[in-house]
Amino acid sequence: MSNNESWGTRVGLILAMAGNAVGLGNFLRFPVQAIQNGGGAFIIPYLVCFLLMGIPLLWIEWSMGRFGGNRGHHSTPFILDALDKRPFWKYIGVFGIFTNLAVAAYYCYIESWTMAYVYHSATGTFDGLSQSQVAAFFGNYVDVFQSTTGIPFEAIIFFVICLALNTFILSRGLHGVERAAKIGMPLLILFGFILAFRGLTLGNSGASAEHPTASAIDGLNFLWTPQFDSLSNPKVWLAAAGQIFFTLSVGMGSIQCYASYLKTKDDIALNAASAGFMNEFVEVVLGSSIVIPIAAGYLGLDWVKENAGFGMAFQTMPYLFEKWGPFLSTIAGVMWFGLLFFAGITSSLAMGTPWMGFMQDEFGWSREKGAISFGTIVLILGLPTVIFFSQGVFDEYDYWAGTVSLVVFALVETILFSWIFGMDKGWKEINMGGDIQVPVFYKFVIKYITPVLLLFVFLGSLLTPIGNNWQEAFSQLFSGNGWTLDNGSIVKQITSAGLREQIATATDPATIEALKDKLLYISGARILLLSVFTGIGILVYIAHKRRLKTGGVA
């Protein structure tokens, strides 16, 4: 069965690409990163990294995708193979399918939380709950053996519904994805504007008796006040590069897959820039104007300083919306979690397409079969993250698939594109059919600056110094005291050094037993991820052999 799908409209393609990039991190990760890394000054390294690493990576991935697509490849193993004939590239390309499956496994779980919270907001579950009760609700929800509303195994049920919805949309092909983006993205932006407007105009009208001086403007002030001295700290630059990297969904293989359905003469220079800036708009304008101002407006700045993090979305926001009265709180809850749901589903749909494209190209599967197999794999891979959430399985997936794999793959594909495929050919690919001319200095940036920045991001994760304190680490190194690694560095994570230290220092037998169990679950998660990677590698090998037998190009 030939894979001759196509996008319906150009705007639909851009919305789908922007939807792929816009995720929960735009609203939850960006403002927290800004607060922790220099406030308003963070925007300087952030925008510098966007221009020198983010946009170039988008152009690289769009170009690679279109180049491979015009040779009949719609997933990274054979897209990379088309760029250079050395046989190992197709196995490096396995990252571009593996990452999507593994990230979808836990990402769809988060997506199902947003779906469940839309339901709970609409049905008034949070009415009259105190702040601690709303926070406890989340803890009960993710414990699958507890029921928050009488629905048994509620977290699993919402997870399955969410997967079924993803599978259904994916089975409609690119047009299904495009339609979801055309509905989801405008609604996301509309909901974001309404909530941001409410947040920005809150003033100190919401200040409670416990926090009489609370003001939403304090939150904005806190977020945007620049600490320019932070710019000399490498940690801030690495955080900015990391944020740009993760917000654009680069290094996953999904952008290449979407772009592989373009024809040679179609523009990618303008399309990629437009999709990239749409993501930045959602992140910088909307992402900074909702969670932090609203939280500061009710709970005060001190609370925000202590509690800013991912958990605020689910553990705090429903309580804050309750302050707006029964009607408005329902609307606000539905909008907030609906916004997060749209951000999530437009990304998870993109994660399904590389696997589907691969099976359609290489094994002649129909898109329905591809979609159902994607849903099934994600269900099998995702259930351990749902059932053993508190045992660290979720975090393990996030770390290896959602962090390390992305950086490794982006670094390698950039080197392949600019150094092995060659910058002259690469530059021609980027500008071919372009509706804008990419400034010529980007030829230098893509060849030298982007790979070096990616190398810094990778080394920064591999060798993170203790406490992520780079200034102190360099000072110790130059004093001859060596380099002490943080337990969060890749090197230490491989051996689970942090967990082993906890086991060694624990004295309570029950705690030691629980930590040992956690180690076991984490090892199981790693074996599972490794098996998936190996399995895809074997499929690529089989596909390669089939192509040789049938006289294919690989």
Add this chain to the structure above:
Amino acid sequence: MNTTALIIMVSTMLLVASINAYFFVKVWRTPPRPEPDSFDENDDEPR
């Protein structure tokens, strides 16, 4: 809100929003390529 924070916030938001709008409008206004292109909105027959 202090003045520096306000200036940085407003200028950053305006800059990002303007560039986003510029690119999106440019996409919107660029006439479609002659057939065959990648998009089936202007195809004679559905694929």
